[in-house]
Amino acid sequence: xxxxxxxxxxxxxxxxxxxVLLYTRRPLAKAQIRGLVPQxxxxxxxxxxxxxxxxxxxxxxxxxxxxxxxxxxxxHEDEPGYRIHQRDYALPDIxxxxxxxxxxxxxxxxxxxxxxxxxxxxxxxxxxxxDVERDEGALIGIEPRLRTTEPAFEAVKDAVxxxxxxxFGYRRPERAEAQVRTVQPWSLVQWHGxxxxxxxxxxxxxxxxxxxxxxxxxxxTAGRPGAFEVPADFEARVLVERSAPSGETRxxxxxxxxGAGHSLRRRATRxxxxxxxxxxxxIDFHDVDAFAAEVAGHADDVQVLEPSELLERVQSHLRGVxxxxxxxx
Amino acid sequence: MATxxxxxxxxxxxxxxxxxVNRQGIELEEAARGLGVTVEQLxxxxxxxxxxxxxxxxxxxxxxxxxxxxVFVGNADxxxxxxxxxxxxxxxxxxxxxxxxxxxxxxxxxxxxRALAKLEAAAGTAAEPASRVxxxxxxxxxxxxxxxxxxxxxxxxxxxxxxxxPGRDESTERDVDPMRVIAAEGHWYLEGWCxxxxxxxxxxxxxxxxxxxxxxxxxxxxxxxxxxLGESIFSATESDxxxxxxxLPGALWVSDYYPVESTSDEADGSRTxxxxxxxxxxxxxxxxxxxxxxxxxxxxxxxxxxxxRASAALAPQTHDVD
Numbered sequence: 001x002x003x004x005x006x007x008x009x010x011x012x013x014x015x016x017x018x019x020v021l022l023y024t025r026r027p028l029a030k031a032q033i034r035g036l037v038p039q040x041x042x043x044x045x046x047x048x049x050x051x052x053x054x055x056x057x058x059x060x061x062x063x064x065x066x067x068x069x070x071x072x073x074x075x076h077e078d079e080p081g082y083r084i085h086q087r088d089y090a091l092p093d094i095x096x097x098x099x100x101x102x103x104x105x106x107x108x109x110x111x112x113x114x115x116x117x118x119x120x121x122x123x124x125x126x127x128x129x130x131d132v133e134r135d136e137g138a139l140i141g142i143e144p145r146l147r148t149t150e151p152a153f154e155a156v157k158d159a160v161x162x163x164x165x166x167x168f169g170y171r172r173p174e175r176a177e178a179q180v181r182t183v184q185p186w187s188l189v190q191w192h193g194x195x196x197x198x199x200x201x202x203x204x205x206x207x208x209x210x211x212x213x214x215x216x217x218x219x220x221t222a223g224r225p226g227a228f229e230v231p232a233d234f235e236a237r238v239l240v241e242r243s244a245p246s247g248e249t250r251x252x253x254x255x256x257x258x259g260a261g262h263s264l265r266r267r268a269t270r271x272x273x274x275x276x277x278x279x280x281x282x283i284d285f286h287d288v289d290a291f292a293a294e295v296a297g298h299a300d301d302v303q304v305l306e307p308s309e310l311l312e313r314v315q316s317h318l319r320g321v322x323x324x325x326x327x328x329x
Numbered sequence: 330m331a332t333x334x335x336x337x338x339x340x341x342x343x344x345x346x347x348x349x350v351n352r353q354g355i356e357l358e359e360a361a362r363g364l365g366v367t368v369e370q371l372x373x374x375x376x377x378x379x380x381x382x383x384x385x386x387x388x389x390x391x392x393x394x395x396x397x398x399x400v401f402v403g404n405a406d407x408x409x410x411x412x413x414x415x416x417x418x419x420x421x422x423x424x425x426x427x428x429x430x431x432x433x434x435x436x437x438x439x440x441x442x443r444a445l446a447k448l449e450a451a452a453g454t455a456a457e458p459a460s461r462v463x464x465x466x467x468x469x470x471x472x473x474x475x476x477x478x479x480x481x482x483x484x485x486x487x488x489x490x491x492x493x494x495p496g497r498d499e500s501t502e503r504d505v506d507p508m509r510v511i512a513a514e515g516h517w518y519l520e521g522w523c524x525x526x527x528x529x530x531x532x533x534x535x536x537x538x539x540x541x542x543x544x545x546x547x548x549x550x551x552x553x554x555x556x557x558l559g560e561s562i563f564s565a566t567e568s569d570x571x572x573x574x575x576x577l578p579g580a581l582w583v584s585d586y587y588p589v590e591s592t593s594d595e596a597d598g599s600r601t602x603x604x605x606x607x608x609x610x611x612x613x614x615x616x617x618x619x620x621x622x623x624x625x626x627x628x629x630x631x632x633x634x635x636x637x638r639a640s641a642a643l644a645p646q647t648h649d650v651d
Contacts, residue, residue, distance in 0.1 A: 007333075007334065007335040007338065008335075008338075008377060010335035011335045011336075011338045011342070011377060012377055012380055014336070014339050015339055015342060015343075015377075016382070016383075018339075018343070018408065019382055019383040019391075019407050019408065020383050020384070022383070022407040022408065023383035023384075023407050024383075036383070036384055036385075038385055059336055062336075063336055063340055063412075063415070064412060064413060064414075064415045064416075064455070065412065066413075086407075086410075089410075089412060089413065090410035090411070090412070090413065091410060091411045091412065091413050091414065091451060092450070092451050093410075094448075096444065096447065097440070097443070099437065099440035100443050100444035100447065102437075102440070103426065103429060103437055103440050103441045103444050104426070104444050104448070106425070106429065107421075107422050107425025107426045107428075107429060107444075108421065108422060108425060110425045110429075111421050111425065114582070116417060116420075116421050119415065119417035119418045119420075120418070120422065122340070122341070122344055122418055123414055123418035123419065123421060123422050124422070125344050125348055125363075125364070125365075126347075126411035126412070126414060126418070127422075127448075127451075128348075129348045129351055129411045130351045131351075140435075140437060140479075140483075141479035141480075141482040141483040141509070141510055142432065142435075142475075142479055142482075142509075142510045142511070142512065143509055143511045143512070144425075144428055144429065144432075144464075144466060144512040144513075145512065145513040145514075146464060147513070147514065147582075148582060150579075151579020151580065151622060152579070157462070160458070160461050160462065161416050161417070161458040161461065161462075162416075162458075186461065188461065188462045188463075189462075189463050189464075190464040190465060191465045191515075192515040193514035193515030193516070194515070218578075230461060236463065237463060237465060293618040293619075294618065296617050296618055297613075297615070297617045297618040298614070298617075299613075299635075299638035299639055299641070299642045300638050300641035300642040302642075303642075314642075315642075316620070317617070317618070317620035317621075318617065318620075318639040318640075318642050318643050319621075319639075319643065320620035320621025320622070321616060321619075321620060321621050321635065321636065321639045322621075322636055322640055323621055324621035324623075324624045325625065325632050325633075325635065325636040325639075326636065
């Protein structure tokens with residue numbers, strides 16, 4: 001019966017469909033397509049084929065394959081035809097100079113350790129498809145490293161790129177409980193090593209800046225792609241800089257077990273030993289979330305004396321670890 | 330390699346075919362390396378390719394041959410050009426280039442602008458959303474210091490640094506054989522072999538008080554390489570402990586970040602990875618830092634130890650202060 005099982009068979013079917021629709025000089029009717037793509041020929045009924053074809057069409061379009069519907073001819077007005085135009089499908093022929101390829105390579109590699117490493121590498125491979133491999137002798141001498149370690153990054157990035165409204169839980173440093181926010185995501189900015197979302201907060205009817213590391217839980221879409229326009233004069237960077245002053249340094253006091261926490265000890269601005277021979281450290285920090293994660297990494301080797309916000313954040317981290325491992329046990 | 334979805338594999342194949350068509354006869358291993366896949370994966374891809382065509386007659390099918398260890402792909406004219414850039418693909422390169430454009434004192438500015446113009450023209454509508462993502466690497470770096478550090482890296486020249494160590498609040502003088510200049514997490518760093526410390530060190534450029542390029546060869550000692558940025562680098566061996574972790578959606582980056590042996594994506598959006606390590610201290614720290622987004626599946630005692638440490642840290646604090 002049907003060999004169309006599993007992901008490999010699906011890839012085969014989709015690839016055949018792409019090849020058939022690119023090769024044809026005229027739009028093809030569904031029945032013709034069913035005859036040309038063997039996996040469609042094996043479907044049990046016309047209804048099953050229809051459903052499969054509809055899904056495949058949507059998936060190809062989502063991948064950026066420009067599959068279009070065209071009239072087959074004037075006699076078949078009701079019967080749509082399908083094809084993919086080579087001119088819309090193919091990446092235009094571009095020739096890059098060696099120094100341009102070198103900077104493109106660097107731009108691609110700067111994402112190598114981020115969640116977008118895959119697209120960055122694939123984009124470069126496409127641009128270099130017809131290029132003879134050269135030694136990129138022009139060493140530029142610098143390596144920007146972009147990180148996307150915030151759990152919310154992928155979902156927020158997709159929403160910004162597709163202009164889709166989203167809703168998410170957001171923790172403010174001064175409040176313990178996360179609040180639900182609904183936002184038109186206008187712009188994503190990395191500033192001082194952290195990602196921020198700037199957008200229009202629909203409940204507050206005003207522009208707001210959100211730090212991605214403070215987004216709590218799942219980001220959900222709250223509308224359709226392209227649901228809003230971003231004002232042409234919107235300056236996300238300016239807004240982010242204004243709302244996230246970098247100079248705000250705070251001091252934490254920690255107790256560190258003898259022989260432990262060396263990375264913390266190295267950064268301490270003041271160190272004194274207490275009776276129990278634990279050391280008391282004063283450490284400057286900017287970002288309470290990032291610092292809480294670091295302190296949580298030391299678990300019971302470190303105790304937070306102050307501020308209480310840091311202590312709460314560390315404890316909530318550790319409770320998460322505990323819950324995850326107890327549930328899994 | 331991770332179990333990839335059918336559509337992800339399709340886009341990969343549509344990129345792979347033009348790449349191979351332009352490199353007829355390339356060695357199998359070299360092709361796999363260039364395509365970022367294993368040899369087994371590449372063979373399985375080629376096996377799939379030659380079942381496909383614009384019709385099912387033999388002369389309509391794609392030809393793929395790698396019998397002699399060299400890869401030939403033919404009869405693939407319909408897909409011999411790559412698919413246009415997708416939005417994510419265009420955005421990564423455009424944002425990456427614009428970020429470079431902001432680096433002070435970069436002499437490649439002209440090349441970046443030319444590349445950017447060509448790329449934007451080629452990407453068409455996929456380039457448009459890139460305007461909504463921007464990266465500001467850092468505010469404070471002395472362009473002069475950055476330029477000299479780069480010069481040292483490019484020309485393999487030794488550098489002399491006056492460097493402020495904030496922990497001890499003192500200035501130190503040191504000679505460094507530079508390896509690379511990195512921008513990460515809001516700061517610029519110079520990494521190199523420090524003759525004073527006799528080890529590889531990372532120097533934050535905004536703490537450099539003075540930097541001179543010396544008229545001396547600055548090639549680092551043999552066998553010394555830059556450290557991996559992250560918790561710790563380890564070269565795995567068979568005798569190392571095999572650890573299985575489950576990554577929840579927010580922590581999937583971990584599998585790109587550390588050298589993993591295998592990954593598989595689960596239906597619920599989580600990912601299971603295995604990796605080998607001789608030292609579990611960094612791994613414990615990682616799991617603790619991730620606040621429940623990373624879960625140790627095995628070995629069980631490692632998970633138990635981490636849970637016990639978390640639990641001990643949460644217990645009422647018995648240590649008297651003041």
